[in-house]
Amino acid sequence: MAEPAKKVEEKKIIDEGLEMGTEKLTQDRIENVINRVLKGESGARLKAYVDTCIHCGLCSEACHYYLSQDNDPRWSPVGKVKQTLWEMIKKKGKVSPDFIKRAAEIASTECNLCKRCAMYCPFGIDIAYMMLVVRRINHLLGVTPLYIQDTAHSHAATFNQMWVKDDEWIDTLQWQEEEAQGEIPTLRIPLEKEGADIMYSVIGPEPKFQAQLIYQAAVIMDVAGVNWTMPATPGWDNSDMAMFTGDNEIMGRLKRAHFETAARLRVKKIVMGECGHAFRSVYDVGNRWLGWRMPPIPVVHAIEFYYNLLKEGRIKIAKKFEEAVTLNDPCNVSRGGGLHDKARYVVNAICESLVEMHPNREYNYCCCAGGGVINCGPPYKMKRVEGNRIKAEQLFAAKARGAKVLIAPCHNCHSGLEDINHHYGLGMEIKFIGDILYEAMEKPA
């Protein structure tokens, strides 16, 4: 069919992972893998979604990419299916290596798997799921973006995302414990404490680049008097890039290690930091791959954890944060876990004033970093930032109504919004809930 001419020439992005993977492809291998996935691995859902879609385009306006690219249909949810899966199905897997490369680019860097479009399609067709099927095909063909594949390799080799060595992990925790003892001398970060109530788990980048978040969490745990522990073994990392590269096998191993670590420590619950994709991995995708309808050990996201602490009065607020804040609902915990109202309770408890951005709650636009897109690295940075002009507009509107600080209770949102902040000259300060909670709470003098 006729494709609109505009916007087709964009700066060519060279991704070594895709280039090298594509070179190794053969026609046979492509055909085998596609058919193995379409006929073997997938089932009724894929079939129903493909057969039911009436090609009405009503999902288009759900997608921040589409809205940010001046309604260019190439970026609409169904447009992405057209450029990938439909063609593979129509040609019965006989597509070219270049087609596979382009499909990888679309599925991995032009869709955040945010599922906003599932709320817009009258049939509830899950295009994020279809993009994951495409990523699965790309994984089996070895055509995946370089940077995210590196993190998936790290997961496979070390069971964490950032090549953190076992001793570095323990060192980091002890370092943060010492730091925090400067503030609260009796504070401990209990390692390997069997029978604790809670195992606290974080994502790989925290010990690597953001150790102060562990410090803050330790202070919150300590002040609230929580009986908690952290594991000293692999299994401490709840993050999961394998889920986003289509490497379901590694994803399963990671999640099993995570849950088994919690089981070994005989904790009642896992509490996790402010991360969206990790929540998706333990609560939605990874657990199901392992055959658990819901996580085998309850997983509590930081938002819900803070909510409980504040509600039960285990943490008191000394001085509310004064500047007006706005709250970015992360897709994976809001549309993925319904934590938006609890997030508001927490933010209202710790901040003087909350200025809502619109749309919000489960209708919020994705940050354009999620779904592994930011993890595809520098080559795609501009595509990602330009692909979310609508977010900048949404934030400018909140800023115009007084918001000065942007709260993003998710690591991906945080980094993605930081890039948007700089590129569009938004001039907002971005914080985690924990940053503010740590500042605002009553601490022993």
Add this chain to the structure above:
Amino acid sequence: MIHFKRLNDLLSRKYWAPVSAVKEHKGEAMNTLYNFVSGPLAWVAFIIFFVGCLYRLIRILVLVHKKEKYIYTYMSWKYSFRSILHWVIPFATVNWRKHPVLTIVTFAFHICLIITPIFLLSHIILWDESWSVSWWSLPDSLVQAMTLIVIGSCIFFLIRRLISPEVQYVTFASDYIILAIVAAPFVTGFMSYYQWFGYQVFTILHILSGEIMLIAIPFTRLSHMLFSPLTRAYMGSEFGGVRHARDW
């Protein structure tokens, strides 16, 4: 009353009597053709429609059973209906509100599309003739209006496909064919009602096109009639039971 006149016409087969001796020969051929399309062919069409629908539904459920059994564990009646209910009420969802014209058109279209043939007197008469069952019918003037709504909606869908870039981008020849298949029984039905010209030809064409549409439902994207409640129910259950979020 026009109803009774037409009823009598039909029942006495005056309806089909050749108008003049000159046309007798041609009329007989038409009669045979009419009898064929409204008899055996109608049987075939209805059987393919019902069996086809059943087959598609069973096939998909078997596939769920074989490969994605876990889907059952997520299904919830409450959340399924919560979702379906929102989507079958005009303007009850964010996206319906975003597209007010389309929403009005698509609801009018689907309602008329399903109601018209079922409560059309001429159709009921045919059921009565062959099965001795009959039910309440809509006045002809209303049916005509509803037929025009369907035809108008199809024109709207066609224009939308031609001019909206996001629809055009995902349009294939098959989308036009599907639209034509749906429009055809209404266009020809309307033509034959008015008996403008080639009345018998149009009635025969009408019946043929109606049969084609029935057969097409289970085997084309028109099967969204069968699958949309299922996909909606699944997404509703996921959003309600797992994601604790609205899906409308």
